[in-house]
Amino acid sequence: MCASVAPDRRGGKFMAHLIVLVLDNMTVLPTLLETWQSVGVPGVTILQSTGAYRTQKWLRRMGLGALDRLFESEETSRRTLLAAVEDDVVLERALAEAERLTGGFDHPESGLLLVLPVSRALGLHKSPKREMDMGAHEATHSGWLAWHNRSAADIAALFNLRPVVVRRDTVLDQIPQALMAQPDVQVVCVTSEDDVLVGLLTISDLANALLFYEVPEEFLSEVTDLEGVIEFVERSRVRTAADVMKPPVWVRQDDPVKLAFKRMRQHQLPGLPVVDEIYHIVGYISMLALLLAVCCQPHSPREQHGAE
Known part of the structure; x- marks a missing residue:
């Protein structure tokens, strides 16, 4: 299992951590998301990604013309999951579940798991939605x-x-x-x-017609083409x-x-x-x-x- 992350207090508050999980095995993704939600992970962002070296090998074989299909290929396409967590207990449980579902990160095609300290995190705690009256x-x-x-x-x-x-x-x-x-x-x-x-x-039509003579520059600023010039001239004839x-x-x-x-x-x-x-x-x-x-x-x- 992964090593525990020691709690870090700054100013009496737990420091947030960012979980970065590069997932190779797409079959575990649905279960992983459900499990993380059940242990209290507040939210997960999923990014489409691919490894640089793996892409390099794939392009040598497929050619540059296949570049637009890079993220469609099962061989190269991966998912990177980002999750910010403040609670150390939730963090430990999330890491443990990630290791359990992937079978550990020390074997080929397992992916990569990083935990990064975050000095400041905004938006982790949302106010409850107001119920409609x-x-x-x-x-x-x-x-x-x-x-x-x-x-x-x-x-x-x-x-x-x-x-x-x-x-x-x-x-x-x-x-x-x-x-x-x-x-x-x-x-x-x-x-x-x-x-x-x-x-x-309408009152708006009336105001435009009457105030045209008082502030013509307001209407002149709207003239951008010949059609606008014709309309401007027609306004001047309104009676x-x-x-x-x-x-x-x-x-x-x-x-x-x-x-x-x-x-x-x-x-x-x-x-x-x-x-x-x-x-x-x-x-x-x-x-x-x-x-x-x-x-x-x-x-x-x-x-x-x-x-x-």
Whole structure:
């Protein structure tokens, strides 16, 4: 058996040791890992390796063209195991098990076992993982079950958010005033002259358009090619909501809440208009309203009404 490693104390603490095991016999690897874990080895890193002299002989026989297969060959491929251990009892047991499973390191094809002192080791002791608060998740799950098939109109009615609506030809610097009256609404709905939804305008789009004239250098720094130059010039011509708006995205009054969530997520929008059959805007639903309904309202309005 291997010689024992004398304990080394520095400043009243056991010194850590690094076990380096170059393993030739791959068949013992699974059992060795299980055994080391059972005796308390905190963790093992496995590296693919090969002996230099053995590789030299192999290349003489196979040629340099076989170099890319070096680690695939059973003749040359080995595994090097690294394990840091602070506890001397665990260290002794790990070394003894390594010798037992390999049959000792004094015969050919047995490998190599080294124990190196480590002056400092960080990360050997991990804090336990915090268990997820399943109670909070269960509440959300229950809320989602209650709401996901309810209509978008139900949430719109619950929070009564009034949509901010402007015409296509509305000058951009007039739009912040309309938003100020509805601070919980972050998407502006753009309509045609006959009140049909034709586009959406987010606060981010609006800020970029209005502040372009104040800090053009911020946008100029993004220009890296001809396409960027063209886009920069087009920004300078922006004047109305129609110049900046995105294509319209909406939900109908009877569309389920899960569809509203899907569309807001797909288009990265904080809210959506609710429209009727002829695309007139009749309401507004925000991601925050949806989240509050699912997490804070255990029952949908229809269920609450039925319970009264």
